[in-house]
Amino acid sequence: MQRPVTRIPPQGEVQHYQTYQITRRRDTTVRAVCEQVACQAWRNGWDSVIDERTELGKAQAAYIRGESRRTFRETRTGEGLTVFRFESGQRCFADHQTVPELYLVRDGDWRGNPTGRSRRHTRPQDWVEDFGENQLRLVDQQQKG
Known part of the structure; x- marks a missing residue:
């Protein structure tokens, strides 16, 4: 009521x-940038953990390194996974929508x-x-x- x-x-x-x-x-709805929708990845930064032993993982890592145009630090885990650490304040990889x-x-x-x-x-x-x-x-x- x-x-x-x-x-x-x-x-x-x-x-x-x-x-x-x-x-x-x-x-x-329209496409929106991270800041407009209070995206947590944009606000706090995020990690992308990639398994480069797979074809998908190789393609994802190649995109991040060569085409993503984002700032990151790259490390490896003990299991052989690649961790890309993205600092806050840059656009994440999600497609956001807003009204x-x-x-x-x-x-x-x-x-x-x-x-x-x-x-x-x-x-x-x-x-x-x-x-x-x-x-x-x-x-x-x-x-x-």
Whole structure:
């Protein structure tokens, strides 16, 4: 059961408001980098243990050494396995997916958008900057009376 929404009664007309919203589409996923999804391998580093006695292991080790473009230290175990130790802060080998956030600004409030004007920021930093500038405008207006 969904909790009822409690709203403070608005002081002004709907056209005097602007709504800042971060939302997601439920059915859309996109490829994401490790940092976006808080990947533990990216955050902490990881070990890839490879058995080079197999064809798959030989191919994996060759890829890591020659094509992976990642920084690693290579050691051997007593059982003859190769351990590639990757430091944190670099992309892991997984394909990550995420649901992208939408950074929206529209005129009006929960009662509606009388002008129909809305915009979508492509970068979260731009949305934050827009929001901050709006807050400063409100403070200025409040101080002027």
